[in-house]
Amino acid sequence: MGEWDDYQIMAHEDLETSEMAAREEFLRNNPPLTGLAAPEDLRTIDLIKRPWRNNKGLWFDLADNHVIQAHLAEIPPGGHTTRHRHTTEAYIYIVKGSGYSIINYEGEPEQRVEWSEGSLFSPPVWAWHQHFNSDRDETARYLALQDTGLVRHLRLHRIERHPSQKKVGQGMEYEVEAQPASGSDVVPVAAAVDAAERE
Numbered sequence: 062m063g064e065w066d067d068y069q070i071m072a073h074e075d076l077e078t079s080e081m082a083a084r085e086e087f088l089r090n091n092p093p094l095t096g097l098a099a100p101e102d103l104r105t106i107d108l109i110k111r112p113w114r115n116n117k118g119l120w121f122d123l124a125d126n127h128v129i130q131a132h133l134a135e136i137p138p139g140g141h142t143t144r145h146r147h148t149t150e151a152y153i154y155i156v157k158g159s160g161y162s163i164i165n166y167e168g169e170p171e172q173r174v175e176w177s178e179g180s181l182f183s184p185p186v187w188a189w190h191q192h193f194n195s196d197r198d199e200t201a202r203y204l205a206l207q208d209t210g211l212v213r214h215l216r217l218h219r220i221e222r223h224p225s226q227k228k229v230g231q232g233m234e235y236e237v238e239a240q241p242a243s244g245s246d247v248v249p250v251a252a253a254v255d256a257a258e259r260e
Contacts, residue, residue, distance in 0.1 A: 079221055080145065083113040093120035093130075103156045103204060108135050113222070115143050130209035136160065136194040136201045144191040144223035146184075149207040153192075155180040158201025164190040189223060 091109050094100065099121060108117035117135040133156070136142060144163075153162075159177035164184045174182050184190040194201040 079219070080113055081219070083111075087111060087118075088120060091119070093122040095122050095125075097124055099123070103133055104202065106133070108133065113143070114145070115141065126210065127214075128208050128211045129206060131204060131206045133202060133204050136192060136203075138199055139194060139197040141193040142191055144189055144225070146187050146189050146221055146223075147207075148187060148217050148219045149209050149212050150183070150186055151205050151207045152181060152183050154204045154206070156202040156204055158194055158196055158199060160193045160195040160201050162190055162192045164188055191223075 087109075099106070106119065108119045111118045111134070114134070116137070118132050120130065120132045122130060134142070136158070155176045155178055157178050161176060162174045162182070162184070163171050164174060165171040166185070166188050176182060192201075192203065
């Protein structure tokens with residue numbers, strides 16, 4: 062993977078695929094929770110629909126931090142997020158549920174990262190990624206920890222939906238079967254971490 066530098070030379074946003082306006086409107090209408098700790102259990106706290114991302118979510122701005130920001134997201138049973146990429150670094154911790162994520166830079170092979178409750182992984186900056194809930198009966202939740210404050214300060218903050226998903230609901234061609242086909246590129250979380258450390 063190596064498209065990290067490409068996002069730094071973007072002269073403007075593609076308004077058809079940018080998620081920035083939808084995200085900012087959501088945060089105006091649903092301000093992040095503040096304080097020193099989340100007020101409720103992350104497995105059960107109420108979340109709010111995020112139509113542009115195909116799921117529910119809630120943001121946190123704890124301890125007046127200026128660099129770290131977090132959001133909690135829920136994927137419906139058998140559902141998935143939109144395929145997207147962003148200029149922030151992100152650690153994703155699985156709060157509940159099981160599933161997988163498809164991750165790749167433009168033009169490079171897709172990697173599949175399997176996850177379940179307690180897993181931690183990180184899509185590289187500006188790599189396309191999409192999260193899938195394998196359970197047809199239960200929701201899945203993940204907590205994303207990002208350096209959003211720093212990237213916003215540097216005026217490099219961008220979030221973009223894949224071009225095939227310019228409208229909400231598009232992009233179903235990226236849906237992958239819950240069970241990997243024989244010989245497919247399945248990357249368990251531990252293996253993905255090991256591979257990243259070797260790069």
